Amino acid sequence: MTDSPTVRIPLDPQEQPMLDKLLAIRTKLELLKQDKSTYVKSQDVIELYDQVVEQVEVLNQIRTTKRLEQNRVDTVLDDCFQLISLAYMTIGKNHEAPAVYSFVSTTKRLLDHLEEAHFYSPKDLESIGAELKSCRRYLERGKDSYSPQLLTLLNARIGVCEEILGRLELNLSHLTPDLTPKYDKLVSILRSLAGCNTRSKFPNEEVDDYLEQLKELQEELRPYGIHAYETTGSREEKIAEMAEKLQISMAHPEPAPEAKELIETLLRRNFLWVALIKEKQGRIAPAFQDTYDKLLTIRNKLEKLSLTQAWSLRETDLWNFQRQLDRIDEARVDGNFFDALGRPAELYEQRTLLYLLRKSYSLIYHLIVSSEPVSEALLPIYNQLTTLRKCLQEVKKLGGVSSPRELYPYSMKLNSIDNMRIDGKFMVGNEIPDGQGSVTQLLEECFELAYELRTDVEDSSSADQTPASESGTEPLAA
Known part of the structure; x- marks a missing residue:
């Protein structure tokens, strides 16, 4: 198990039972994400979320006079919220308040690195700003459904991100349109x-x-x-x-x-x-080779995931990458990397390692942002429909079909998917997974594209068969 960076502050004896319960919850969440033999079920995730919120409420009662304390309870609690957040995305609840937690944590890391780097594109800031506004909407929508403690925490963290974002935007405010x-x-x-x-x-x-x-x-x-x-x-x-x-x-x-x-x-x-x-020429000092290899492996795995996201990503898998990156990031001192003997990295090693670290956080950010609000249980259907839509759009772009018969394979596949619905819903066992609206909308788009292609070819065929006299023109004399 990849644990979070440890905060070495003595634990209040009153908090020990809480820590034990949170460790047990984290273990359950890890087992849930590791079990690839079945889909992650909504009821399991929501049940574990309720258990975590219960511990937060107990913690708040104990810490009435020490709100700012941070010890191992807090790091394990952060793990639980990170895993639950990613699990909410896995079950298709991307726009619910708990799902915001992981996004905001990753965004904070990314913004910190942009500020440290001094140089970034205005497009980076535009994307982050738009997503933070969306997060605000999700919290507002969930204020009657989720724990006030969670909403207060998320609002505060979004506020910190917005503050850093404001400073970054100010740094670029002097750029003229031509520069x-x-x-x-x-x-x-x-x-x-x-x-x-x-x-x-x-x-x-x-x-x-x-x-x-x-x-x-x-x-x-x-x-x-x-x-x-x-x-x-x-x-x-x-x-x-x-x-x-x-x-x-x-x-x-x-x-x-x-x-x-x-x-x-x-x-x-x-x-x-x-x-x-x-x-x-790409040669890293031996003292930093292990850190380089670790970061390079993480970056390469995340890039591979970004290419095959629709088919292979279970959002909870991102947690392992987040934890490894956080440990490396938090081991830096004054922004620099140090070897086993406590010697700081030279400029070349420092910049190379920072690039890999920042690139990895950026990839996680984009994987989270581009995650579809569709339950893992419905993703096979969603992905098939996405592929069908792309094929139909390509056929239309290339001028359509020459005969309705060419549309038979598409129609047969669409009908077979449509027939999977029970009372208009896509069921998995006795569950109605989240993402029904997205899948149904995609199915309707595919049917509409197929109908347009069929209408076009039938109209074209009808026009070709219309006699010249019926069209209002006389044949030319020989």
Whole structure:
């Protein structure tokens, strides 16, 4: 089991029974997510949610005079809420208050990393801002259905995210419309370069291409008085000088940096990063190889999941990744990684490890956001209908069919899915899984597409068979 980072504060004897119960609940939740022989059932998840809320109420009664205390009870409680949140998504209750918990936790991590990195795209902030507004709506809708303690906690955490988001937006507020695309391009190049640095074989040609793009951007930015540092001396001296100057400029960031300073610093970081990665060629210092391998494995597994999400993701599986990443993230000191002997990582290792850590949190964020509000029990049907809709849309885009007979396979499949419904509902055993509306809407869209294609081909066939005299025109004389 991957436990959460341990908070080493003495446990109040009154809280021991609570800790024992929460550990038992967490074990049940883990067993629930690990059992792939059956679907996760709504009643099981809701029952465990009620048990956790019961312990929260007891905890609040004990801590009337020490609200800010944090010990192992809190870390295990966080585990339980994270698992329940992901389980709510697994059963299709994505828009319910408990499901918000995991999203907000991941978003907070992501925002912290964006603020630490100093450089991010306005599109990153737009996406997060829109999702936080949706979370607010879900909480408002569930205020009469869920525990006030949970809603208060979630409202506070969303508030923290909104506060960080506001600071990040302020940092970009000085960008003018003509500079924003150039800034976006520099952010994109920096991230792409970091990705190149984690390939199994270092892509020299690709890095050279990014270097050329940077030089072009530098020329475009010169009229604005923006340029990278000019350095002299050997290659090693240039890298050292660039790194030193960059660290000095980043050590004292302005609360809301002006556009010139922001872009200039980003441009320098890109040039420095090109120089560093071309020198290192993907080689990580042995002291940090284990951390690198662990983060690389997590990143690769999450990327694979993002490609096959519709068919292979059980949202509760994300918890293991979250826990591993949290342990690595919280082991950093003042933002840096340290080896077994307590020595800090050099700039190259630090930036490479941070890229993998941030990329992994970003992938989890996107997996959560793109999770469909459909129960795991209905996903096979939902995925089939999604594929059918794509096929029908493609057929329509390519000009339709030449004969109604070509639509028979689609019609047969749609009818077979429609016939699975009992009293208009898709049943799994005696349960009516969540996501009925989404599946039914998708089924109706498919039927509508098939009907449009059939009508088009029948109209076309009818027009071809209409005699010329009936169409109101006389045949031309021979």
